[in-house]
Amino acid sequence: MGSSNLTPGQTVEKPQAAAASSETIRLYSLPGCTYCSQIKEYLKSQGLSFQEINLETDEEGQSFMEERGYTALPVTIIGTEEISGFRLDKIKEILNRQ
Numbered sequence: 001m002g003s004s005n006l007t008p009g010q011t012v013e014k015p016q017a018a019a020a021s022s023e024t025i026r027l028y029s030l031p032g033c034t035y036c037s038q039i040k041e042y043l044k045s046q047g048l049s050f051q052e053i054n055l056e057t058d059e060e061g062q063s064f065m066e067e068r069g070y071t072a073l074p075v076t077i078i079g080t081e082e083i084s085g086f087r088l089d090k091i092k093e094i095l096n097r098q
Contacts, residue, residue: 024051024077024078024079025043025048025049025050025051025076025077025078026050026051026052026053026076026077027039027040027043027050027051027052027053027074027075027076027077028053028055028061028064028065028070028073028074028075028076028077029052029053029054029055029073029074030054030055030056030073031054031056033073033074035073035074035085035086036073036074038086038088039074039076039086039088039091040052042088042091046095048095055073068082070084072084072085072086073085074086076091078091078094078095079094081094
């Protein structure tokens with residue numbers, strides 16, 4: 001039997017994983033889109049996970065863009081906030097509010 005350094009009633013805290021954003025992030029993009037790549041790199045550099053919707057192949061994503069009337073890329077959705085075009089300033093503002 002191994003000995004333990006714990007006293008009765010003492011608990012061991014487990015390391016916590018990095019807190020995930022409470023908001024879901026979706027990025028509607030196209031391959032080869034420079035602005036889309038820049039937003040993806042920014043999100044990755046901040047340790048944020050996101051769902052990328054490739055508009056070249058995703059019919060639901062294409063329908064979403066058409067229904068909303070979006071023509072600029074990327075479209076970044078953070079929770080209920082929708083940002084059309086390369087608006088890194090707006091993305092940072094929304095993320096900082098969380």
